[in-house]
Amino acid sequence: PKEKTPFITFVLGGPGSGKGTQCIKIVETFGFTHLSAGDLLRREIASNSADGAMILNTIKEGKIVPSQVTVKLIQKEMESSDNNKFLIDGFPRTEENRVSFERIIGVEPNVVLFFDCPEEEMVKRVLNRNQGRVDDNLETIKTRLKVFEALSLPVINYYSQRGKLYTIKAVGAEDEIFEQVRPIFTATEA
Numbered sequence: 305p306k307e308k309t310p311f312i313t314f315v316l317g318g319p320g321s322g323k324g325t326q327c328i329k330i331v332e333t334f335g336f337t338h339l340s341a342g343d344l345l346r347r348e349i350a351s352n353s354a355d356g357a358m359i360l361n362t363i364k365e366g367k368i369v370p371s372q373v374t375v376k377l378i379q380k381e382m383e384s385s386d387n388n389k390f391l392i393d394g395f396p397r398t399e400e401n402r403v404s405f406e407r408i409i410g411v412e413p414n415v416v417l418f419f420d421c422p423e424e425e426m427v428k429r430v431l432n433r434n435q436g437r438v439d440d441n442l443e444t445i446k447t448r449l450k451v452f453e454a455l456s457l458p459v460i461n462y463y464s465q466r467g468k469l470y471t472i473k474a475v476g477a478e479d480e481i482f483e484q485v486r487p488i489f490t491a492t493e494a
């Protein structure tokens with residue numbers, strides 16, 4: 305059991321917007337624990353867990369895994385960590401994800417980052433990545449972009465209305481993008 309309430313940052317943005325890349329820099333500079341929801345789900349597939357086949361099919365189609373599955377994976381990681389600063393990358397992707405996290409974990413994020421990137425740039429990056437991800441093909445990317453617009457943008461708007469959203473222009477060099485991110489955490493650290 306943790307004595308301190310966690311400091312939670314949600315890291316949102318479309319496929320290939322640079323969430324994972326920038327999370328590595330935030331971890332190095334500000335000491336967060338990085339929890340990529342996509343990585344946790346891919347780990348479930350690799351470990352042949354009971355939900356593995358369902359998760360694989362969902363990711364292949366570019367659709368969203370049931371909230372309960374994803375939130376449980378995030379919860380397990382948070383509970384087993386000694387850190388109380390978490391970067392939750394690629395989650396929540398739907399209003400249902402958001403509500404489910406609030407209900408199960410019982411806290412709201414302190415900061416929400418939105419990596420705002422043009423679609424053509426995201427498509428280019430994902431197709432160039434070449435790391436064998438089952439969802440990095442043009443057909444799945446089209447669905448990922450549609451799902452992002454229809455289901456994830458409402459979550460981003462929700463946090464904008466709550467005054468928690470920091471929008472980052474996610475084009476240009478990685479280091480230049482991080483210089484937009486840095487002041488957000490310098491300001492909230494005190």
Ligand code: UP5
Binds near residue numbers: 321369395396448475
């Ligand atoms: N790159 C990065 N920054 C760059 C820059 N400034 N200039 C040029 N290139 C840049 O970057 C993508 C690529 O671009 C890399 O090759 C990088 O070097 C380069 P990355 O940092 O990996 O971007 P990221 O936003 O993390 O892209 P990713 O593809 O991981 O985003 P997705 O949101 O699509 O993937 P995720 O792993 O989060 O989810 C995958 C699937 O899992 C979802 O589609 C969904 O099916 C499922 N899922 C759920 O169902 N629920 C969840 O809660 C989470 C995932």
Ligand code: MG
Binds near residue numbers: 323324342394
């Ligand atoms: Mg990623």
